[in-house]
Amino acid sequence: MNITVIFFLGLIIALVGVVPPGLLNMTAAKVSLKEGYSRGVIFSLGVCFIVFLQTYIAAMFARYLSSHPNTVEILRQVAFVIFVLITIYFLFVAKSNPKPDVESHAKSKPSRFLQGMFLSAINVFPIPYQAYMTITITGFGWFSFDTTNIVSYCSGAATGTFVMLYVYIFFFDKIKNKSLTSQKNMNYIIGAITGIVAGVTLINIIMGT
Numbered sequence: 001m002n003i004t005v006i007f008f009l010g011l012i013i014a015l016v017g018v019v020p021p022g023l024l025n026m027t028a029a030k031v032s033l034k035e036g037y038s039r040g041v042i043f044s045l046g047v048c049f050i051v052f053l054q055t056y057i058a059a060m061f062a063r064y065l066s067s068h069p070n071t072v073e074i075l076r077q078v079a080f081v082i083f084v085l086i087t088i089y090f091l092f093v094a095k096s097n098p099k100p101d102v103e104s105h106a107k108s109k110p111s112r113f114l115q116g117m118f119l120s121a122i123n124v125f126p127i128p129y130q131a132y133m134t135i136t137i138t139g140f141g142w143f144s145f146d147t148t149n150i151v152s153y154c155s156g157a158a159t160g161t162f163v164m165l166y167v168y169i170f171f172f173d174k175i176k177n178k179s180l181t182s183q184k185n186m187n188y189i190i191g192a193i194t195g196i197v198a199g200v201t202l203i204n205i206i207m208g209t
Contacts, residue, residue, distance in 0.1 A: 003152040006143060010156025011163070013133050014051065017126065018164040024119055028165040029172035031112060037169065039112050044165040046116025051126060052158040058130035059153065063145040065135060083198035091195075130157060136200060139207070 018025055024047050032040025134153070137143045143153065 003148055006149050006152045007156035007159075009137060009142060010055070010153040011160035012156075013130070013137075014055070014126075014157035014160030015164050017129055018161050022123075024116075024123060025165055025168040026172075027119060028116075029168040032169040033172065035112075040169040041166075043112040043116040044162055044169070046113040046118075047120040047165060048116075048158040048162045050117050050120035051161045052154050054120075054124075054126045055130045055154040055157040056150065058127045059134050059145065059150045061127070062131045062134040062138070065131070066138060066145065080198055080202055083195075087192075087195040087198055091192075126157075 028040050028044050028047070031043045134143060138145070143149060
């Protein structure tokens with residue numbers, strides 16, 4: 001498939017994964033609000049550098065799994081159950097909880113870049129998420145595990161992450177008091193996203209049988 005399409009697949013998948021408020025995007029917004037746009041961008045670049053590496057690791061893991069189809073099928077079924085349970089939790093069970101107030105004492109631009117790398121590195125969710133999504137798009141015939149495609153996909157994932165952090169940096173101050181960003185509505189958004197992923201997973205399981 002065209003590497004431009006693969007790039008945008010990586011961008012969209014990563015962007016969706018960073019939509020819900022979390023440690024990385026909320027910290028990027030806070031750094032920008034308190035210390036200025038440039039420091040928020042530097043922090044985000046540090047995050048995206050690690051995201052590129054995490055996505056590459058995920059792709060390597062997915063390539064290994066792709067040569068073991070029985071294992072992949074089991075993982076798809078487990079993933080489907082997990083996404084369904086997560087969807088049920090966020091739509092019907094989760095309650096509103098105050099978001100943690102993330103403070104940091106790093107002030108220089110290099111420190112902000114390293115802080116972004118560190119916080120991104122301890123956030124290991126992108127690895128299993130990207131490994132699963134890579135296997136899924138491979139199952140649809142949209143991706144193959146050659147070097148060019150992997151680098152293009154990883155670049156798209158890093159760019160998609162930066163785009164969403166950029167959105168938080170510039171619009172957080174305007175939307176932070178809106179109902180859209182209430183914990184209840186964010187739970188619904190997360191539940192809807194995981195529900196869609198669960199549906200795609202089910203389709204993939206059916207097509208694979």
